[in-house]
Amino acid sequence: MDFELDEEQLELQRVVRDIAERECPPALVRAVVAGDDDGSALWKTFVELDWPTLTVPVGDGGMGMTAVELVIVLEELGRVADPTPFLATTSQYVPLVRESASAGDSDQCRGLLAAVCAGGTGAAAFAADSLRARRSDGDGDGWVLDGTASHVLDGDRADSLALVASTGDAVGVFVVPGSAVAASRQTAFDGSLHLAELRCDGVRVPGDRAFVDVGPDGRTIAAAVEEARDEATAGLAAVMVGACQRVLELVLDHVRERRQFGVPIGSFQAVKHMAVDMYVAIERARALCHFAGLASAEGDSRRILAASMAKAAAGDCQRLVAQHGIQLFGGLGFTWENDLQIYVRRAKAGEPLLGTSASHRARAARTVLAGPPAPQRPAEAN
Amino acid sequence: MRLSFDEQTEAFRAEFSAWLDENAPDEATALSERSRSTAHLPAWARDWQRKLFDAGWLVPGNPPGFGGRSASLIEVFVHQEELGRRKIYPSYNPQGLSIIGPSLLVFGTDEQKQRWAVPLLRGDLTAALGMSEPDAGSDLAGLRTRAVLDGDRFVVDGQKVWTSGAHDADFILAFVRTDPDAPKHKGLSCLVIPTDSPGLTRRPFGSIVGPDDLDFNEVFFDGVEVPADNMIGGLNEGWKVANGSLGHERAMLWLGFAERFDDLIAHGGAELVARGMDDDALVLDWFGNVVVDAHALRLLGYRTLAKARRGVEATEQSILKLFGSEGNQAAALHMLDALGPDGLDPDRASAPLNPLHSEWLTASWWDRYLRSFAGTIAGGTSQIQRNIIAERVLGLPR
Numbered sequence: 001m002d003f004e005l006d007e008e009q010l011e012l013q014r015v016v017r018d019i020a021e022r023e024c025p026p027a028l029v030r031a032v033v034a035g036d037d038d039g040s041a042l043w044k045t046f047v048e049l050d051w052p053t054l055t056v057p058v059g060d061g062g063m064g065m066t067a068v069e070l071v072i073v074l075e076e077l078g079r080v081a082d083p084t085p086f087l088a089t090t091s092q093y094v095p096l097v098r099e100s101a102s103a104g105d106s107d108q109c110r111g112l113l114a115a116v117c118a119g120g121t122g123a124a125a126f127a128a129d130s131l132r133a134r135r136s137d138g139d140g141d142g143w144v145l146d147g148t149a150s151h152v153l154d155g156d157r158a159d160s161l162a163l164v165a166s167t168g169d170a171v172g173v174f175v176v177p178g179s180a181v182a183a184s185r186q187t188a189f190d191g192s193l194h195l196a197e198l199r200c201d202g203v204r205v206p207g208d209r210a211f212v213d214v215g216p217d218g219r220t221i222a223a224a225v226e227e228a229r230d231e232a233t234a235g236l237a238a239v240m241v242g243a244c245q246r247v248l249e250l251v252l253d254h255v256r257e258r259r260q261f262g263v264p265i266g267s268f269q270a271v272k273h274m275a276v277d278m279y280v281a282i283e284r285a286r287a288l289c290h291f292a293g294l295a296s297a298e299g300d301s302r303r304i305l306a307a308s309m310a311k312a313a314a315g316d317c318q319r320l321v322a323q324h325g326i327q328l329f330g331g332l333g334f335t336w337e338n339d340l341q342i343y344v345r346r347a348k349a350g351e352p353l354l355g356t357s358a359s360h361r362a363r364a365a366r367t368v369l370a371g372p373p374a375p376q377r378p379a380e381a382n
Numbered sequence: 383m384r385l386s387f388d389e390q391t392e393a394f395r396a397e398f399s400a401w402l403d404e405n406a407p408d409e410a411t412a413l414s415e416r417s418r419s420t421a422h423l424p425a426w427a428r429d430w431q432r433k434l435f436d437a438g439w440l441v442p443g444n445p446p447g448f449g450g451r452s453a454s455l456i457e458v459f460v461h462q463e464e465l466g467r468r469k470i471y472p473s474y475n476p477q478g479l480s481i482i483g484p485s486l487l488v489f490g491t492d493e494q495k496q497r498w499a500v501p502l503l504r505g506d507l508t509a510a511l512g513m514s515e516p517d518a519g520s521d522l523a524g525l526r527t528r529a530v531l532d533g534d535r536f537v538v539d540g541q542k543v544w545t546s547g548a549h550d551a552d553f554i555l556a557f558v559r560t561d562p563d564a565p566k567h568k569g570l571s572c573l574v575i576p577t578d579s580p581g582l583t584r585r586p587f588g589s590i591v592g593p594d595d596l597d598f599n600e601v602f603f604d605g606v607e608v609p610a611d612n613m614i615g616g617l618n619e620g621w622k623v624a625n626g627s628l629g630h631e632r633a634m635l636w637l638g639f640a641e642r643f644d645d646l647i648a649h650g651g652a653e654l655v656a657r658g659m660d661d662d663a664l665v666l667d668w669f670g671n672v673v674v675d676a677h678a679l680r681l682l683g684y685r686t687l688a689k690a691r692r693g694v695e696a697t698e699q700s701i702l703k704l705f706g707s708e709g710n711q712a713a714a715l716h717m718l719d720a721l722g723p724d725g726l727d728p729d730r731a732s733a734p735l736n737p738l739h740s741e742w743l744t745a746s747w748w749d750r751y752l753r754s755f756a757g758t759i760a761g762g763t764s765q766i767q768r769n770i771i772a773e774r775v776l777g778l779p780r
Contacts, residue, residue, distance in 0.1 A: 002384045003681055004688035009383065068383055252776055267779040272772035273765070279776060280701050287681040288674065290383070298385050309674045316674075361670025362663065368673050369651050369660045 003290070005072070012069055016076040019049070024080040026339040032083040033191035039083040047119040052089050056098075060110045061117035066297035067231055071238045071289050078242025081346040083192035085121040088154035091235025092228075093122025096162040099224040099231075100173040100211040108208055112175055115160055123158035123178070123196075125149035126229050126354070131165035131200060133172050133210075141207030145174055145200040151353065155196030156183040163198070164225050171222050172212035174205045190349035192342075227296075230307035233354045234292035237307075237314035241285045243347035244314075244321040248278050250340050251328050258332075265328075274324040281320045285313035305367045308360040315357020318347035387460065394453070395460045398439060405433060406470060412737035417474040419586075419597045421508040421547025427474045431505035434472050440503060441479070448487060448495075449503045455691050462634055466641040469736035469743065475508040477546060482509045482555045485627040489572070489615040498553070498574055510548040512556030512575070512601060513624065515541060520766045522557075523566045523621060527603060529558035529573060531610065531617075536560075536573060538606040544760075548599035549586045551577055555627075557620050570620030574612040581606040590752050591745075592728075633690075633699075636683040639706025639757065643676035643713065645743060646750075649733040650717045659720060668716045675709035697775045704767040707757030714751040721747055 005013065023045050031037035046052055055070050056062020070090060077086055094116060101109035116122060125131065130149045136142035145165055155161065161181060163174045182199040211221055252275065255266035265271050292310040295303035322344045326333040333340050351357065387395075407430050415424035423431065434440035435449040443458040444450025453461070465472055473479040486499035501507040518525035527540025538558055548554060554575045561569035577584065581604040586596040615623040651660075651669070659665045682698045682705070689696035717732075718725045728748045735744045745753065758764045772778040 001387055001684045002688050003684035004692070005383060252778070256778065264779045266772075269765075269769060272776075272778050273768045275776055275778065276701075276704075276768040276771045279771065280705050283682060283698060283701060284675075284678040284705065287678050287685065291677065291681050294383055294385055300385055305673075306677075308670075309677055312670060312674050313678060316671075358667060361674065362666040363670070364673045365666040365670035366660075368647060369655060369669070 003287075003294075005068075005290075009069065009072060013072050013076065016051075016073050017079070019045075020076050020080045020082070024077075024082055026081075026342055029081045029083055029192050029342050039192075042082070043084040043086070043121070044119075046084060046086060052086065052119070052121075053113075053117050054090055055094060056113050056117060060113045062113065066293070067234070068290065068293035068297050070231075071234060071293035074235050074238040075242035075245070075286070075289065078239030078346060079246045079343075081190075081192060081243060081246075081342050082239075085123065085154040085158055085194070087235060087239055088123045088158060089116060089121050092124035092126075092153060092232045093158065093160065093162050095228040095231040096124045096126075096164070096173060096225065097122070097175060099228040100162075100221055112160070112209075120159040121154065121157065122160045122162065123152055123154040124162040124164075124228075124232070125152045125155065125198060126164050126225065126232070128164045128166045128171045128225070131163055133165040133167045133174060133205075133212075136204060141210075143172070143174060143205045143207070143210045143212075145176075145203040145205060148197060148199050150197045151186060151195045152183075152198050153353065154194045155181075155198050156185045156194055157196075161198070163200070167212055170213055170220070171225060172210055173221060173225060174211075175209045176203060176205055180204075188349060190345040193346070193349050226304070229354065230292070230304055231296055233307045233360070234289060234296065234310045236350050236354050237285065237292070237310040238289045240314040240318050240347050240350040241282060241289055243343045243350075244278075244282050244285070244317050246343040247321050247325040247340060247347065248275070248282060250343070251275060251278070251325050254329055254332070271328060274328060278321050278324050281313075281317040285310070285317040288313045305364055308355075308363040308367070311355060312357045312360040312364060315351050315360070318351055319357075322348055387456065391456050391460055394457045395464055398442075398461055398464055401437065401439060402464070402468065402470065405437070406430075406468075407738065409737040416741070419547045419550045420477060421475050421510055421549075421551035423474050423505055423508060427471075428505040431473050431475075431503075435504045440472055441483070444487065444503075448500065456687065459634065459637075459687055462637055466637060469739040471739050473505070475502075475505070475547065475551075477511050478502050478507075478509040481511055481627050485555065485572075485623055486574075486614060488626055489623050494574075494611075494614060507552040508547065508550060510545050510551035510554045510577075510599070510601075511627070512542040512545050512548075512554040514544045516543050520763055522624065523570070525557060525559060525570070527556070527558045528562070529560050529571060529608070531560065534610045536608045536610060536613075538573070538575065538603040538608055540603050542601040542603075543598075545584075545599040545601045546597050548577065548601050549584045549596070553577060554601065555614070557624055560620075561618050564618060567621045569618055570624070571617055572614040572620040572623040573608050574614060575603075575606065575608050579606045579608065590755075591749055634683075635761070636679060636686075636702035636706050639702070639710055640676065640680045640683060642710050643672070643679060643706075645733065646710070646713045646717060647672060647676055650713070650720075653717070653732075654720060657720075665720060668712075672709070672713040672716070675705070675713070679706050679709065700767070700771045700775055703757075703761065704764055704771070707754070708764060710757055711751070711754035714747065714754045718747040718751045 032039050053062035054065050058064035097112045131147040133143045133145050136144045158178050161176050161178055180203050183196045186195045188195050255271050256264055258265050288310040292306040295306040411426045438451035440449035442450050442453035442461050445452050483499055483503050515525050529536040529538045556573050556575050557570055559569050560571040583602040585600045587598055589595045654660050686696035686699045725747055728746050730746045731744050732747050733744050
């Protein structure tokens with residue numbers, strides 16, 4: 001076990017942090033919230049840097065990195081409350097398409113990921129219980145989608161949508177252009193986050209954009225969906241950890257500077273102990289995010305457990321960090337002007353998405369109580 | 383970053399593992415006489431420790447001749463991990479092996495190493511650590527036991543407390559005040575004090591677990607004469623030795639907490655399944671949290687190890703004891719509560735006996751809960767740990 005980022009990973013972390021801090025200051029996030037900016041210039045910067053293709057295989061035109069690098073980048077973008085569709089594209093759309101279509105050497109998959117390499121954005125809806133798919137009557141192997149999916153991240157603005165839908169006795173993944181679905185944005189306390197309700201009313205999907213039953217490598221699509229969802233879960237957890245890290249940094253600066261009774265308030269033990277508990281919660285969640293990335297990258301059988309642990313720990317982390325973070329700023333934390341609220345919002349917005357921390361704790365517990373994981377499957381060639 | 387150790391490390395583990403298969407004491411031998419304190423070695427345990435020492439498997443990081451084979455940090459780690467996994471104690475004088483021995487080897491002269499460290503590591507002698515006093519706990523540097531140099535000997539007067547195993551130990555590595563006028567950190571020295579010295583009295587007292595759980599001692603020094611040659615490190619340089627001593631203890635301390643977590647999850651989990659509580663939403667919530675804590679601790683521990691191997695400072699190190707001990711405590715409490723009235727029975731074993739390991743692994747859930755406070759109090763309380771982390775890691779003002 002070598003559980004430390006290697007030199008290249010540390011360098012990636014440094015580069016992403018520098019660029020994210022420079023290109024995505026609090027003022028930009030505020031402008032997006034106020035409706036004065038749509039974040040598209042920032043997205044363009046990411047595209048020029050090739051970051052959206054981070055985990056797209058080299059053969060398909062991407063950077064060919066692993067889920068570990070994705071977690072590293074997402075944490076840094078969480079730290080700046082990135083307002084672009086980066087999270088949805090890289091940790092939801094790409095894994096869902098890749099897992100359901102690319103297990104073999106599918107040209108379909110290459111085509112779908114090529115759009116991302118060209119700067120396109122993607123979103124994914126994972127809740128199969130709300131969307132239904134049926135065979136189309138007329139056009140041979142085509143499908144028709146009906147139903148509603150809510151709180152789909154960036155579902156209102158993505159170029160492509162990957163939708164998990166029930167086919168009756170199984171699930172399928174259906175890829176459609178964003179324009180094919182009626183989407184309405186849902187309000188959220190994090191005003192820079194795009195969440196949408198998607199309504200499918202007889203949306204037609206050609207056969208070559210439908211992935212049903214069994215993938216080319218023999219895995220069921222249901223298994224592929226679960227794997228992609230776990231990667232998305234770990235990605236969201238990483239964003240939450242990044243936002244929490246920013247809250248801690250702001251708090252530490254504040255308690256070192258703010259003086260009461262003639263001394264910095266950071267010298268009081270009551271303050272110190274709360275700050276340490278924030279730090280511990282962040283380190284705990286960060287370690288589990290890295291583990292989830294690593295388990296995913298190595299095809300380790302613990303990856304399901306790892307993803308749930310990461311999300312559970314990120315949930316614990318945001319609860320404690322927001323609680324202590326706002327409290328330690330006192331009245332100064334209770335203002336709109338303080339940037340603290342930007343990152344508190346981002347951290348907390350992750351909690352109800354892709355399963356609450358409580359649901360993931362229960363899943364982790366069930367996984368362990370059910371016994372040791374099955375033997376590892378061979379690592380997939382990248 | 384990778385999930386497995388490299389081939390060379392695994393080969394090292396396999397070699398040790400094969401040696402253990404051949405040489406570890408059988409269970410009947412180990413059950414013939416139980417250790418009664420942290421400085422009492424039953425004859426079989428002494429033989430076992432000596433066998434490890436002679437084969438270079440006792441402290442593999444030490445050079446040959448000192449119970450080791452100059453193994454690397456990672457090899458030392460997998461050695462400990464393998465012993466922990468098999469639930470085998472290398473020594474029933476754990477403070478001798480992990481704190482006092484290393485201190486003597488780092489700060490002692492060659493003669494002192496041969497006279498004290500080698501017999502200690504071979505199990506010919508056992509030792510206790512004399513740090514805390516009635517008025518010097520967290521504020522260790524405020525200790526008051528006096529040692530006055532008189533020619534070629536010190537005369538020691540004062541009292542230690544919490545001195546684990548002292549009543550069974552052959553000597554105490556004691557920290558004493560040799561310069562009462564210097565600032566408190568600068569007036570300390572470290573002495574090896576044989577427990578049969580005239581004027582030295584030991585009084586074991588029961589722990590919260592029970593009146594018969596005798597490991598703690600009060601140790602009284604009344605004009606105890608100690609040869610000046612028994613001083614470890616320089617005069618008034620005891621603080622350096624004390625910090626070094628606890629440093630040895632802390633480096634891989636987290637592994638003990640990680641093993642306790644694993645044990646809690648395995649045996650606690652089996653108990654929950656047997657009781658049909660594995661589908662209870664409240665149980666799944668706290669048990670899931672224990673699973674998260676256990677994995678996070680191990681991962682953070684692995685990270686400090688990887689950093690230490692690269693010679694990089696690992697700030698995570700500081701949180702491992704705090705996080706591990708508090709997580710253990712919460713888990714033990716949940717498990718005790720989950721048992722309902724059955725948890726009231728203090729003799730109800732929580733796990734099958736591991737004859738080559740300490741009794742606490744088989745203790746009742748009540749005992750485990752009580753013993754978890756050893757983690758949050760001993761070796762720096764959780765509150766002191768938080769102060770240290772706030773100041774040294776987070777950069778908050780004193």
